[in-house]
Amino acid sequence: MKVTRFTDVKIRKLKPEERKYLRGEGNGFNIRVTPSGAKTWLYLYSFDGKRKELNLGGYPEVTLETARSKFEEARKQVKNGIDPAAVAEQAQEERRKAPTVADLITEYIERHAKVFKKSWKEDQRLLNREIGPIWGKRKAKDISKRDVTLLLEAIVDRGTPAMSNQVLKITRKMFSFAVERDILQHTPFTGVKALAPNKSRERTLTEAEISTLWQKLDHAAMSDDVRRILKLVLVTAQRPGEVAGMHVREINDRWWTIPGDRTKNGHEQRVYLTDTAIEFIGNTEGLGYIFPSPHKNKEQSIDAHALPVAVRRNLEWLIKDNDGKKVYGANGKVAKENKLGIAKFTPHDLRRTAATFMASMGYMDEIIDAVLNHVKQGIIRTYNRHKYDKEKRQALEAWEQKLLSITTGQSCKVIPLVRSA
Incomplete structure (x- = not known):
């Protein structure tokens, strides 16, 4: 094996031969050249009486400067009684076991x-x-x-x-x-800040928007189940996911009892079902889930994620020609239409809308919180065990009458608010 002082020029000029060969500059620092032309940095050394080899990386990915630095570090380990190849194997094994x-x-x-x-x-x-x-x-x-x-x-x-x-x-x-859990030593998220302001959603629909949406939903590009769920969210003021997961066993006559393991706060919720709510629930005979998943043989409810997806698609529905190809506008962008007829909203905004209208009709926060299943705070949470069933029923019936007057355009009898003395 020839010994020479490595330079980048000399390394580049090394040509492949019929058999692999080594070039070294002394002290065990070598480069191997194979018939295919691959060049690999090596440290050849003896440890405990055995000849050993440490791969320092391939050239040109590992530069001469980097390879020499690795070699010097490995050489120091040998002088201190440490086998660098064993250290490298252990590190490789730890990395192999490290989770992705x-x-x-x-x-x-x-x-x-x-x-x-x-x-x-x-x-x-x-x-x-x-x-x-x-x-x-x-x-x-x-x-x-x-x-x-x-x-x-x-x-x-x-x-x-x-x-x-x-x-x-x-x-x-x-x-x-x-x-x-000691899977990692540190997190890369330290000091990372949000790139966009966190805006509290305050979107509520106006009477005109409710009327438009109510009519447009009947012709929107979504399943009948999704359409009914969205309207039920507005009618009952409950969370979209809770409505989507409704099961026959939760319904007893006029009351829908959502078990704690399905509510956001873990507290059981009783919801009064108005005539309109019962209409959208429909015939439950022979059913398990009221809105079964179309993909899982009715053994699971429809995925709540389908609701915002359906809403977004209909708010920005792609327009296609007779051949099914996208249509582009004068600005060069894909043409879209709003099949729901109102500004951007989410299914949860329907719940907020119902609560807002109940407040506008004079219902107290405590009653609206009971309808929404919000957790009571402070001493009220500890001592007020009143379930507000009567008041919830009154509020939801009043909201139903208001909603019907909005969606039909006809004056309906609104249940008067009775305040306790």
């Missing part, structure tokens, strides 16, 4: 989200959609603060700043969970 981000997502969902969050399916959906495709195959410990920033910026740039904040919230929690 996909592994971390699975563990976070199983060990944390499913245990502590009723909305764990939303976490799972978000992580699988926004994080898995981008980071899934990477080692969780390799994710840097810069990676986080670039991810959030990409989400903002596609026009969904609110989603950027949600991704930050859930992914930060997942990495903190990994630190708590």
Whole structure:
């Protein structure tokens, strides 16, 4: 083996031969050239009487300067009685066992989200959609603060700043969970701030919007079940997910009892069913879930996520020609139409709208909170066990009459508000 002082020029000029060969510059620092032309940096040394070889990386990916630095470090280890090849093998094994981000997502969902969050399916959906495709195959410990920033910026740039904040919230929690369980030594989310302001949603529909939406829903591009659920959210003022998961066993005559394991706050909720609500629930004979999933043989309810998806699609419905191809406007953008006839809203805004109208009719906050199943605060939470069944029924019947007058354009008898003395 020839010994020479390495330079970049000399390394580049090394040509492949019929057999692999080595070139070295002394002290065990070598480069191997194979017949295919591949060049690999090596450290050849003796340890415990055995001849050993440490791969320092391939050229030109690993530069001469970097390879020499690795060689000097390994040489120091040998002088101090440490086998650098064994150290490298241990590090490689630890890295092999280190979890990927996909592994971390699975563990976070199983060990944390499913245990502590009723909305764990939303976490799972978000992580699988926004994080898995981008980071899934990477080692969780390799994710840097810069990676986080670039991810959030990409989400903002596609026009969904609110989603950027949600991704930050859930992914930060997942990495903190990994630190708590000693899966990772640190989280790359330290010091990362939201890129968009968190805006509290205050959207409520006006009477004109309610009237328009009520009519447009009948002709919207969505299933009849989704259409009925959206109207029931407005009629009952309950959460979209709770309405979507309604089961026959929860209904007893005029009362719908939502068990605590299905409510956001974990408290059982009793909802009075008005005539309009019963109409949209329909015939329950032979049913389990009122709104069964179309994909799971009716053994599960329709996925609550289908509601906002259906609303978004109908608010920006793509216009296509007779051949099914997209139509473009004069501005070069894909032409869209609003099949629902009103400004952007979410299914949850329908619940807020119902509550707002009940307030405008004079119902006290305590009654509206009871209708909405909001947790009472302070001493009221401890001592006020009154269920407000009578008041909830009165408020929902009054709201039904107001809603019918809005949607039919006809004057309906509004139940007067009776205040206790």
